[in-house]
Amino acid sequence: MKGEVEVITKLSRPIAGTRDPDKNSSNISKWKLCWAESISPHSQSKFSTPRNICNSSYIADMETVQEPSVSQEEIRGRIEPKSRRAGGTESSWCKAVPGGTGITVLALLLSKPLDFPVFQTALHKIQNAHPILNSKLHYDHATNSWSYNTFPSPQLQIQSFDLSSTSEILQGFLNDPNQTSISPFHLILEHEMNRNSWIRPDPSSNTDWELFFVTVYALPGDKYTVTLRLHTSVCDRMTAVSLLRKLVELMSVDEQGMQWEIEKRMEVNLGIEDYVPSGKGNKPIWARGVDMLGYSLNSFRLSNLNFLDTDSPRSSRVVRLQINPEDTQKILAIIVNKNQGCESRGIKLCGVLAAAGLIAAHTSKGFPDDHWEKYAVVTLIDCRSILDPVLTSNHLGFYHSAILNTHDLKGGEELWELAKRAYTSFVNAKRNNKHFTDMADVNFLMCKAIDNPGLTPSSSLRTSLISIQIVGQPKRRINPEAFRIQKAGHS
Numbered sequence: 001m002k003g004e005v006e007v008i009t010k011l012s013r014p015i016a017g018t019r020d021p022d023k024n025s026s027n028i029s030k031w032k033l034c035w036a037e038s039i040s041p042h043s044q045s046k047f048s049t050p051r052n053i054c055n056s057s058y059i060a061d062m063e064t065v066q067e068p069s070v071s072q073e074e075i076r077g078r079i080e081p082k083s084r085r086a087g088g089t090e091s092s093w094c095k096a097v098p099g100g101t102g103i104t105v106l107a108l109l110l111s112k113p114l115d116f117p118v119f120q121t122a123l124h125k126i127q128n129a130h131p132i133l134n135s136k137l138h139y140d141h142a143t144n145s146w147s148y149n150t151f152p153s154p155q156l157q158i159q160s161f162d163l164s165s166t167s168e169i170l171q172g173f174l175n176d177p178n179q180t181s182i183s184p185f186h187l188i189l190e191h192e193m194n195r196n197s198w199i200r201p202d203p204s205s206n207t208d209w210e211l212f213f214v215t216v217y218a219l220p221g222d223k224y225t226v227t228l229r230l231h232t233s234v235c236d237r238m239t240a241v242s243l244l245r246k247l248v249e250l251m252s253v254d255e256q257g258m259q260w261e262i263e264k265r266m267e268v269n270l271g272i273e274d275y276v277p278s279g280k281g282n283k284p285i286w287a288r289g290v291d292m293l294g295y296s297l298n299s300f301r302l303s304n305l306n307f308l309d310t311d312s313p314r315s316s317r318v319v320r321l322q323i324n325p326e327d328t329q330k331i332l333a334i335i336v337n338k339n340q341g342c343e344s345r346g347i348k349l350c351g352v353l354a355a356a357g358l359i360a361a362h363t364s365k366g367f368p369d370d371h372w373e374k375y376a377v378v379t380l381i382d383c384r385s386i387l388d389p390v391l392t393s394n395h396l397g398f399y400h401s402a403i404l405n406t407h408d409l410k411g412g413e414e415l416w417e418l419a420k421r422a423y424t425s426f427v428n429a430k431r432n433n434k435h436f437t438d439m440a441d442v443n444f445l446m447c448k449a450i451d452n453p454g455l456t457p458s459s460s461l462r463t464s465l466i467s468i469q470i471v472g473q474p475k476r477r478i479n480p481e482a483f484r485i486q487k488a489g490h491s
Contacts, residue, residue, distance in 0.1 A: 086146040087271015093233035102232035122250035136208040275387035303373040351423025401435040
């Protein structure tokens with residue numbers, strides 16, 4: 001799962017240690033964002049000893065003000081962490097991440113030095129407003145269950161690597177002849193995806209894991225890469241987008257020179273299962289058994305793209321496809337064309353893109369016509385707007401659900417016919433609340449695949465090659481000079 005945008009941001013604070021705001025009010029820092037979720041197991045990378053760009057470490061540290069009138073119980077509540085048990089979907093990710101599946105990374109490319117105090121303050125504000133990002137993951141061996149322990153004040157540590165340390169990290173990639181043409185920014189992104197901080201320790205230990213890591217890398221040419229690495233159980237795609245927007249807003253200024261502030265503190269929400277509307281997640285036991293059997297049998301019949309190299313050490317990498325402006329305009333024309341586009345055919349863009357991916361996968365195998373193969377399309381749905389109570393993009397966590405549909409292809413399918421079929425099957429499944437009724441079934445099968453990786457091609461746990469995410473516009477109006485998305489050709 002991946003994506004890339006370029007963002008232009010105007011910082012309201014001085015750059016690189018200078019303290020005169022007037023002299024730096026016009027400084028523009030170009031940020032390039034690339035985020036991804038790891039989708040395959042990998043070997044643990046080795047790292048050099050971290051070195052600090054600014055000869056100092058930045059650790060979140062907030063003072064606790066004790067009012068004389070508060071009781072000891074209230075003071076204890078401010079100091080001791082609050083705990084809640086992980087839901088079913090969250091627990092599935094907790095089981096997956098130790099093997100490398102479910103690591104979310106946002107990477108930012110800066111063309112100017114980072115103002116560490118401003119950056120640290122912005123991160124602290126986000127953690128204070130969204131306590132789930134200030135939590136630790138706890139595993140109880142006695143009950144074989146996971147829980148989140150949320151602390152009252154930020155404890156985030158920013159790790160930094162100077163140019164020499166970054167070069168040592170990149171050298172391991174550059175020894176691979178297939179990696180020499182890839183940019184250092186892309187390599188750092190993949191490096192972060194393969195940093196697994198959640199490998200399960202010895203059962204007798206009582207270790208809690210951080211859920212949020214921030215690292216700064218110095219790159220050649222006076223550039224810097226900032227990476228945010230999160231546990232996917234608390235970071236779905238909407239959370240990743242919201243986190244980026246909040247970070248850019250907090251480090252930006254509006255036309256009057258005022259910094260954005262987070263409006264209010266959110267509470268730690270429950271898992272998605274606790275917000276499913278009453279009655280929409282119900283399914284008879286016999287129906288659940290039939291569906292489980294169907295999912296299991298169909299999974300063995302699905303066609304997969306073969307791996308060319310199954311002997312080298314496993315790692316997570318990003319597959320990138322850059323679409324030129326002309327082809328991008330053709331895709332956009334599919335949406336807006338009232339006579340021959342999506343609207344006139346009663347389908348949406350996701351159906352067309354799914355059909356195009358299916359045709360490309362089948363064609364790449366070089367089969368003759370009339371050679372049938374079965375493919376699966378998994379559609380991720382952001383359920384926030386259909387939960388009870390309704391959640392918004394400000395509610396960070398994992399609130400996506402999945403609908404799985406299978407399609408038989410023989411080659412020679414017409415794009416629009418296949419798009420209609422793919423979209424119709426998805427709509428019918430959603431109308432029947434499959435994203436709620438089958439949530440536990442999909443989680444169960446995911447956990448079984450994690451326990452038995454041999455059930456997946458080459459024991460890879462890889463489920464897909466193509467991932468599509470369509471993100472809406474931010475509700476709050478932002479100064480175009482403070483937040484500008486680069487046009488087609490870079491996304």
